[in-house]
Amino acid sequence: MIFDAHCDVLMKLFIDPDISFVDSDKLHITKRELMDSGGKVQCFAIYIPEQVHSDMRFQAALAMVEIFHKKVLAEPEIKFIRSKKDIDSLGEKEIGALLTLEGCDCIGDDVLKMKTLLQLGVTSVGLTWNYANLVADGVLEKRGGGLTRFGTDVVGLLNVQSIWCDLSHLSESGFWDTIEIADFPIASHSNAYRLCPHPRNLKDSQIKALLKKNGTIGVTFVPQFLSQGKSASIKDVINHIEHICSLGGEKQIGFGSDFDGIEEMVDDLVSYSNYQNLIDELDRLYSTEFVKGILFENFVRHYPR
Numbered sequence: 318m319i320f321d322a323h324c325d326v327l328m329k330l331f332i333d334p335d336i337s338f339v340d341s342d343k344l345h346i347t348k349r350e351l352m353d354s355g356g357k358v359q360c361f362a363i364y365i366p367e368q369v370h371s372d373m374r375f376q377a378a379l380a381m382v383e384i385f386h387k388k389v390l391a392e393p394e395i396k397f398i399r400s401k402k403d404i405d406s407l408g409e410k411e412i413g414a415l416l417t418l419e420g421c422d423c424i425g426d427d428v429l430k431m432k433t434l435l436q437l438g439v440t441s442v443g444l445t446w447n448y449a450n451l452v453a454d455g456v457l458e459k460r461g462g463g464l465t466r467f468g469t470d471v472v473g474l475l476n477v478q479s480i481w482c483d484l485s486h487l488s489e490s491g492f493w494d495t496i497e498i499a500d501f502p503i504a505s506h507s508n509a510y511r512l513c514p515h516p517r518n519l520k521d522s523q524i525k526a527l528l529k530k531n532g533t534i535g536v537t538f539v540p541q542f543l544s545q546g547k548s549a550s551i552k553d554v555i556n557h558i559e560h561i562c563s564l565g566g567e568k569q570i571g572f573g574s575d576f577d578g579i580e581e582m583v584d585d586l587v588s589y590s591n592y593q594n595l596i597d598e599l600d601r602l603y604s605t606e607f608v609k610g611i612l613f614e615n616f617v618r619h620y621p622r
């Protein structure tokens with residue numbers, strides 16, 4: 318059983334309404350691939366493409382919630398996950414779909430808009446994408462600002478409602494401000510900076526602080542975040558797992574593939590069905606207990622609702 322903490326399927330469905338979630342070859346994750354490859358809980362991010370004007374971004378977020386219902390949840394085998402209980406009650410052939418937000422730019426400075434998205438079933442909120450918004454700065458915003466006063470309010474709301482606070486993409490100073498106050502931190506798709514010094518990755522001190530706050534980290538299959546070479550392999554994924562475990566993360570690690578959000582892929586890990594190649598390697602190297610944890614149980618145990 319696989320719990321994958323991040324994908325951008327909804328963005329692709331938003332951009333091209335003709336794509337079928339059931340079996341399109343334009344998607345890395347389809348219903349068929351989830352069903353055939355051990356998919357159990359998949360997180361679907363509301364990520365609003367950069368070209369959408371700021372005035373239209375909340376509208377776009379709502380449109381993506383609509384797409385999530387019409388195209389993903391409309392499938393009889395797919396169930397909406399809003400709590401651990403929902404995961405526990407999944408039938409053998411059923412798959413859970415969890416709605417997440419990637420970047421708070423769509424709410425502007427309006428906390429009511431955030432409350433609306435939470436009411437619509439968003440249970441994990443990434444504070445930023447790569448750039449600044451009114452909550453915090455993202456990793457590529459040169460000034461590297463931290464959490465704003467409004468951002469502090471947003472994190473407080475996430476705490477009160479037991480929502481995952483996703484630190485992936487956040488600036489380093491935003492990370493430190495947030496880890497102080499977030500009750501349920503996660504880095505849904507980030508790797509180790511020590512092995513691959515990309516600004517999207519987390520330094521050892523950040524990973525340690527995240528683990529200390531009982532947070533979780535999803536190793537991601539983005540070649541540029543895995544290796545400094547031209548390509549990346551499953552061996553690189555394993556190296557990041559090893560490193561995060563060496564910092565004490567063996568019970569708090571999982572995967573956030575970023576499938577459908579990436580154009581370059583890890584060798585032998587080019588779509589959801591290729592998870593099996595990674596699982597074969599995990600099975601070869603680690604105990605059954607560890608493999609079950611990293612694939613599924615660690616994220617489920619830390620899901621705050």
Ligand SMILES: [Zn+2]
Pocket residue numbers: 419486506575578
């Ligand atoms: Zn992302």
